[in-house]
Amino acid sequence: xxxxxxxxxxxxxxxxxxxxxxxxxxxxxxxxxxxxxxxxxxxxxxxxxxxxxxxxxxxxxxxxxxxxxxxxxxxxxxxxxxxxxxxxxxxxxxxxxxxxxxxxxxxxxxxxxxxxxxxxxxxxxxxxxxxxxxxxxxxxxxxxxxxxxxxxxxxxxxxxxxxxxxxxxxxxxxxxxxxxxxxxxxxxxxxxxxxxxxxxxxxxxxxxxxxxxxxxxxxxxxxxx
Amino acid sequence: xxxxxxxxxxxxxxxxxxxxxxxxxxxxxxxxxxxxxxxxxxxxxxxxxxxxxxxxxxxxxxxxxxxxxxxxxxxxxxxxxxxxxxxxxxxxxxxxxxxxxxxxxxxxxxxxxxxxxxxxxxxxxxxxxxxxxxxxxxxxxxxxxxxxxxxxxxxxxxxxxxxxxxxxxxxxxxxxxxxxxxxxxxxxxxxxxxxxxxxxxxxxxxxxxxxxxxxxxxxxxxxxx
DNA sequence: TGCCAATGTGGCACTAGGTGAAAATTGTGG
DNA sequence: CCACAATTTTCACCTAGTGCCACATTGGCA
Numbered sequence: 001x002x003x004x005x006x007x008x009x010x011x012x013x014x015x016x017x018x019x020x021x022x023x024x025x026x027x028x029x030x031x032x033x034x035x036x037x038x039x040x041x042x043x044x045x046x047x048x049x050x051x052x053x054x055x056x057x058x059x060x061x062x063x064x065x066x067x068x069x070x071x072x073x074x075x076x077x078x079x080x081x082x083x084x085x086x087x088x089x090x091x092x093x094x095x096x097x098x099x100x101x102x103x104x105x106x107x108x109x110x111x112x113x114x115x116x117x118x119x120x121x122x123x124x125x126x127x128x129x130x131x132x133x134x135x136x137x138x139x140x141x142x143x144x145x146x147x148x149x150x151x152x153x154x155x156x157x158x159x160x161x162x163x164x165x166x167x168x169x170x171x172x173x174x175x176x177x178x179x180x181x182x183x184x185x186x187x188x189x190x191x192x193x194x195x196x197x198x199x200x201x202x203x204x205x206x207x208x209x210x211x212x213x214x215x216x217x218x219x220x221x222x223x224x225x
Numbered sequence: 226x227x228x229x230x231x232x233x234x235x236x237x238x239x240x241x242x243x244x245x246x247x248x249x250x251x252x253x254x255x256x257x258x259x260x261x262x263x264x265x266x267x268x269x270x271x272x273x274x275x276x277x278x279x280x281x282x283x284x285x286x287x288x289x290x291x292x293x294x295x296x297x298x299x300x301x302x303x304x305x306x307x308x309x310x311x312x313x314x315x316x317x318x319x320x321x322x323x324x325x326x327x328x329x330x331x332x333x334x335x336x337x338x339x340x341x342x343x344x345x346x347x348x349x350x351x352x353x354x355x356x357x358x359x360x361x362x363x364x365x366x367x368x369x370x371x372x373x374x375x376x377x378x379x380x381x382x383x384x385x386x387x388x389x390x391x392x393x394x395x396x397x398x399x400x401x402x403x404x405x406x407x408x409x410x411x412x413x414x415x416x417x418x419x420x421x422x423x424x425x426x427x428x429x430x431x432x433x434x435x436x437x438x439x440x441x442x443x444x445x446x447x448x449x450x
Numbered sequence: 451t452g453c454c455a456a457t458g459t460g461g462c463a464c465t466a467g468g469t470g471a472a473a474a475t476t477g478t479g480g
Numbered sequence: 481c482c483a484c485a486a487t488t489t490t491c492a493c494c495t496a497g498t499g500c501c502a503c504a505t506t507g508g509c510a
Binding site for chain 1: 342345346349350353356374377378381382383384385386388389390393418420421422423424425
Binding site: 031032042043046050051052 | 466467468469
């Protein structure tokens with residue numbers, strides 16, 4: 001089965017699972033129900049997902065995917081707010097009704113995660129992945145290794161800030177905030193949150209030329225071992 | 226059953242479970258084995274823990290408990306490194322062999338969490354709780370509400386930094402670092418990491434008198450909704 | 451001391467999540 | 481239409497976890 005095809009099937013299952021989880025809770029939803037809803041046998045569900053809760057992962061992962069993609073394509077010479085703003089504009093024109101529905105489900109799963117530990121896991125794991133990818137991005141921007149302690153600290157703090165903002169915005173949307181209110185000034189707020197969380201090290205444009213000169217400056221020489 | 230007694234039983238089960246998890250993996254350990262190791266019936270284990278993996282929670286929670294307790298008792302007029310240093314000294318004189326063994330098990334569970342998703346959950350959940358308690362601490366230090374967006378951002382970033390440092394130090398200890406090398410200069414490093422993650426807002430002494438004047442300054446006026 | 455009530459524990463049957471392996475179905479090139 | 485591989489289904493089976501009732505232990509009280 002092609003990787004793409006597999007991804008689509010998983011996503012399809014995930015949609016139905018998320019819908020059922022939201023409608024009747026995780027405990028109140030059985031594997032059989034998910035299978036019936038998506039029109040596959042139960043066994044096939046377990047072939048695609050190791051557990052019931054993990055059925056929600058693709059829809060959650062997809063809701064952070066654009067953020068991840070945006071961070072991956074962040075050119076060194078641009079500021080974070082600039083890049084977010086242009087990418088958001090591009091995304092807005094590309095996203096279809098399916099994408100909007102998925103985003104809605106993603107937000108609902110985020111909300112469910114507040115009360116369903118099994119889903120909170122999935123959400124935290126998704127954020128965990130953001131953290132790792134962000135470490136790579138930060139490492140290249142600062143000219144350090146991706147497992148440098150300072151890089152890991154910055155990545156963890158920044159992705160934690162992004163998580164909080166995601167939860168905040170998501171909660172707002174579920175409570176009836178008009179999505180059109182999400183304007184450019186919010187990207188400035190997000191970028192500043194990242195700047196604050198990283199002590200100003202991440203968020204501004206970096207000059208390619210000066211990066212090598214700074215390399216090593218941020219490493220954890222002071223930690224005794 | 227008294228709350229204290231219940232806590233002790235859970236901890237006892239957790240010790241055996243952690244030992245078995247470390248020795249033979251989570252999947253390789255059955256509920257029956259844990260029950261036998263601790264001398265209780267399997268049924269009683271499930272009365273105390275909702276799942277196999279959650280048996281590791283108390284030992285993990287305990288390993289962040291001293292950190293939590295230290296943060297809770299952080300007086301406004303002291304810097305973070307000062308407070309950590311004195312509390313660590315006090316702790317070192319109080320901790321017994323049992324406490325040391327538990328700390329060792331806690332570090333091992335942290336390490337296992339790298340490969341065992343079920344345990345990573347427990348670890349992230351423990352960190353999640355640190356984040357919440359830290360929010361309360363930060364709120365009082367800054368004179369803001371504990372659910373203020375700025376407070377949540379600082380708490381998330383700071384606790385993420387603490388998590389990374391925990392993982393880093395834990396990994397070091399498991400790889401043979403001498404525990405005695407954990408001196409005062411490390412507390413300065415930790416405190417600086419927290420300072421960086423919070424844009425300098427958390428870590429230094431705060432003057433009680435000036436707190437009310439600053440209240441409201443950090444709120445998220447700029448986010449559009 | 452002896453009784454009683456509350457509460458923790460054990461045993462056992464049972465549900466549900468999840469897997470292994472072979473049969474059945476679907477898809478695909480000749 | 482056939483041969484063949486890839487996927488799905490069917491079915492037996494395993495283990496984590498629950499409901500229920502009987503039993504044991506504890507602690508209060510006369």
